[in-house]
Amino acid sequence: MKAKKIMYAPSAVEQFTYKFNTENNTNIEHTHEILDGSPFVTINFKETPFQLIFEFTFELGRIQNQLAKAREFFLPLDSYPFPPDDGKQIANFHHTKQELFDGEEEKALQKVFDIDYKKTSIKDFYNNPLRALKKEIDEESFDKVIEESKFTFINNYNEKYISEEGLEVYYLIRNELIYLFSYGEY
Structure with missing residues (x-):
């Protein structure tokens, strides 16, 4: 099963998914992209049991809401580390565009x-x-x-x-x- 939704902090999805997969022995995957200026995340739950899907989505929604209120884009790294490097200098590549300034x-x-x-x-x-x-x-x-x-x-x-x-x-x-x-x- 896959789900696609606008997310405030796509990097936090990566952090949370890594921790969730580690703790629950699941293999949930995600990708993100910018569509019409909004960050969308697609989550592939694969064969994850329904109860764990519910727990994952509920907690992820809570986290995204909390980050949006605090205007933060990452979870605390000590509790939610990014996945380990796969042996390459760049572990993940996320391509998003944002205009910072246009003028003189x-x-x-x-x-x-x-x-x-x-x-x-x-x-x-x-x-x-x-x-x-x-x-x-x-x-x-x-x-x-x-x-x-x-x-x-x-x-x-x-x-x-x-x-x-x-x-x-x-x-x-x-x-x-x-x-x-x-x-x-x-």
Whole structure:
């Protein structure tokens, strides 16, 4: 049985599912995607007994409601760790898009937004072009990022990767998560 629903914090679904599967010896899987600007999570319960499906969905709903009220996107890592790494630098790749700013350059340099509960500005990532990420993660993981994100490599005076919109791509690493940004002008 599968279920698809809008979720406030898809990363918390990953944390909760991992803990639930470990404690109940289940094999529940999930994926998430952004549709019309909203995060949807699809949960595959497979052969999970009905009673455990009920417990899972009830608790997940409670958790999502609690996180939304607190405006948090992750559960406490000490109680709800992410699944262990599968031996690769990047364990999971989640592709979501969010516009952070659209306007004049002067105002963009003043814009501040939260990433992993830290104040962030364009200045925090514009010195990190995506090509530099090759030095921080293994080649297979880097290739996965490029392929999954559909970035294009341009080799002219400076090597660069551009997004589908034709904007150069930059990155920022926070709490073992890699955030990718497109920045430029049309």
